[in-house]
Amino acid sequence: MTENKREWFRITVTVLIVLAVAMFAAGLMLLGCGEINGEKKLEDMRTPVDENLTVVGVSQVGSESVWRTANTESIQNVFTKENGYFLIFDNARQKQENQIKALRSFISQRVDYIVFSPLTEDGWDTVLQEAKEAGIPVILIDRKVNVKDTSLYTTWIGSDFTREGRMAGTVLAKYLTRQGRQDDTIRIVVLQGTEGATATIGRTRGFREVAQQHDNWIILEQVDAEFTTAKGEEEMERLLDKYEDIDVLISQNDDMTFGALEAIDRAGKTAGTDGDIMIISFDAVKNALKLVADGVITADIECNPHQGEYAETVIERLEKGDPVAKLYFVPETVYTKNNAATALEEPED
């Protein structure tokens, strides 16, 4: 090899080594930050350095409704550093596969507790078995899971959705009687929430139980409107086109009711206890309660979103080795014109 060739060879090898070291360092930096295209990846997030904090992985369904936002806030308000927690929060954006991915990530990070609200009831056996084998207690909030082995979760905290559905039927019967329409033919449409979700299953079942006691109540159609305002509006518009005389709308959440009200207005009809269409809604969020106070919504069945504090109490008990119940029902009220205005005056939680 000539001196020139040796020099050229030395330079090439040096450049290659420098390039390799630079690429390796860049790779390490990306992993350390856990960022790809500016997005933090769940699996790259590390559990806290502070060993005194209890690590809680929370998988939330999504952000489809005003209720859901309040539910998320109640979680984020309690699982704070000040309260002794390190919260890893994931929004599944209405996709079960995202929830399963989040749960697996929590398991691989060896969190102390998993708190999650399942989108729908089916399909959780495998991932919950993995959590059980990793020794991580699972606390369900809001919705339930349909699993063969109920030891796969420690406890569930949420609403009695079937009771909510029954209360919707009972309050409707009361108002119809008050108007002297108890024997009239009553044509009903139902906007349902996400198919397969506990809230949808329970509210549908509870309302149907009461409806079956009234031969004059005809359920024209019940349709999935996904718990969203946009879908509520779209489906109500379609129902108004299809059926001339809708007497009652049962809307399984306030967001769908807000959308339905737009469609009712556009169809030239009036909503209200004394209007063309009587509405019974669920959730009782603030803007809906205002409509109850004004008589636009006849009754709103509360769905209590403040489940974070209950989840924290369960974790405190588990930390102390105290027993916990398998089910915890949160307290709920029915709002009508009689109590909505007073409720609105009360300070918010």
Ligand code: AHR
């Ligand atoms: O599971 C609770 C339901 O989910 C609430 O009624 C609804 O608003 C939410 O999206």
